[in-house]
Amino acid sequence: MKQTRVAYAGGIYHATEAEEGLKLQDGRIVAEEEVVWLPPVQPRTVFALGLNYSDHASELSFNAPEEPLVFLKGPNTFVGHRSVTRRPSDVTNMHYECELAVVIGSQARKVKREDAYEYVAGYTVANDYAFRDYLENYYRPNLRVKNRDNCTPIGPWLVSADQISDPMNLSLKTYVNGEITQEGSTKDMIFGIPELIEYLSSFMTLSPGDVILTGTPKGTVDTKVGDEVITEIEGVGRLKNTIVGDEASHL
């Protein structure tokens, strides 16, 4: 099953995938362009992984970490499919990061890796933009780089776990203005989904609706105002975002 949250005609609805368009909770079928896509889950605690693909770690001149490099993101940073993200005018390097997002389905505490998938509700796609100009070496990557408003598109769909037979073998692709710029596979994660759930739940309780963004492979390049960025994960979805400028007036 694929589900999401949308705004339509002034209301907020849950919606599922229809043969054409989306089916709202009340049965109406509406077109993809008629709705405002919201993040498919309302973010509570969201974890993100840094340097979780060895090719991306070496791209950034880092050794692969010995334990997961985890940071947290606030609710302000999430936007849905077909959203826009602002590029601050003083930034010289703003890059996308195509990431498989794992949504937790039941409370998880001290879970063993062999049981970890029982705690997964489903998967979605995230684009974890980074603004490298703002990197500082304290709690790196710091929130000014990773937690700006509307800078983490997520969606379009929450795809239930039963639809994805092997989440550790999915291709990831990013297209900028239709050209492929990033390509990888979830099989190249350093810490896979079972290990991440085991790690996090070993020291804290995970709850339904918590999300883990599992990191990005190599191929992150600077994007400019006007660029259309599509992050795509095989079987999970194709998430579109457009970069806009920092000016106040959008009339």
Next chain:
Amino acid sequence: MGKAIAKFHGTLQTEEVEVNLADNMILLNQKRVPAKTLYWEPPVSGTIYGTLLNFKGAIEKMGGALTEPPYKAAPKAPVLYIKPANTVSGHESPIPIPAGETFLEMGASLGVVIGRRATRVTESEALDYVMGYTVVNDVSIPHESVFRPAVKYKARDGFCPIGPWVILGDEVENPDALSIRVYINNELKQDNTTANLVRSVSKLIADVSEFMTLDEGDILLVGVPENAPLAKNGDRVRIEISNVGMLENVIVHEEELMSGGDGQ
């Protein structure tokens, strides 16, 4: 008496109360009751953002390390972290000490409770966005390095007691001149003041809201003073912030709490 917002066990809504900080008596529904006879829940439910290295003493303590690898330069923008939902607890809730740990750091912090959505606000208008102030114990497992995010050390269940109440902003004349005292088993272990902040409360709100929105109900911790005291199993910890309140919690081995009870 100061006006405050509180949340009590067994109700979904928050309550307006009056607090007498001199004797810890509470005026609730026209009745005066001692604070210790009530069951306090965390008074707010927004996102909690902590601020690293916002005390002058904490910066001084870093010394030459600030300019050496891996840090290489002193911090420029506010360095923030998140205390996620699983960490939040209330006044008199036990603080779980994980198996294998002997000490926990008691991170006494003034919590600034946001009253309305703040995006790109200026320093001069920043306090208009504050609903009030509360006391927060930003608990950590002691760790040296602040190069990488400290989720494993700071995001454990029950590692962020908050409360007992939120004193409304009007009751606090100057949030940059509040004493912060930490007592462990009634012995004074730390004595500092928000006069020592690197960024004042209003400057911090302005600089944070420049790059991210603070929403109504969010709490911005102004920072933990240097040399946070350590507490061990069984210790009773009290954080007092002048004009705001006093937050008390006891450290308890996590195994004793695993059944889900809150120890009350």
